[in-house]
Amino acid sequence: MVALKNSWAFPLIEAVHVAGMALLAGAVIFTDVRRLGWAVAERTSDELDRIFKPWAHAGLAMLLATGALMTAADWSRYRRNPAFWVKLVLVVPALGLYFVPHKSKTLTIASLLCWTAVVLAARAIADFDI
């Protein structure tokens, strides 16, 4: 990764990761907030879910591919980074709630909280290099 430090390759990979995050987390936030009954769109949350699915999945593929690439390229850094491990642990329930259809208010709020926490922890990776 040192060799990539001064090239656009690393920000490019990060930009694809951010775009994937916007697609997946954007779809989750939008759909879950609608599911909670807030009138953020005319369509029902199930309809939004169905409309967003192909793009949210594309976003997930972008996230996994670039995420794996960054982790593999700089493993010695990530394995000592607490924010990275928090993110990794939070991603499991977040993805679980994304793939398991949930209608209850509790699970919807849990999904929103998990994804928010994943994004916060992800950003914090840059701040917790020790």
Added chain:
Amino acid sequence: MLLSLAQRIQATELSAWLAGSTWAYPLIGALHVLGVAWFGGGVLLSILCRLGREARPRAGFLWTGAIVMLVSGASLFVIEPLRCVTSDAFGVKLLLLVALVAAHRARTKVRVPLTLTLWVGVFLAARGIAFF
């Protein structure tokens, strides 16, 4: 001119207070990314899915995300204005943002590919600020 403005912002108490705080930068940075997921995600999805009027996110929902993004973005600038204005990537990001707003308002056939390209360009330049 931009440089002297940045110097003046850097000299303010607010800037010094935010820059001296351990948690301000990580928290505001995280809020900024959340705003990007909320607003950017909503806009990208409505472009990509070509949502009909009834499925498009209500303006209030989108603009709340936009406000989170803009206020946190401005705060990040206040924390380190000198580093921002001396960063090539920051200048590129601002130019792309202006182009993006113009492209969203334009009524041309290439609006969709143009805005999508500009969004990805903004993400790229934004990440580039950490490097260039």
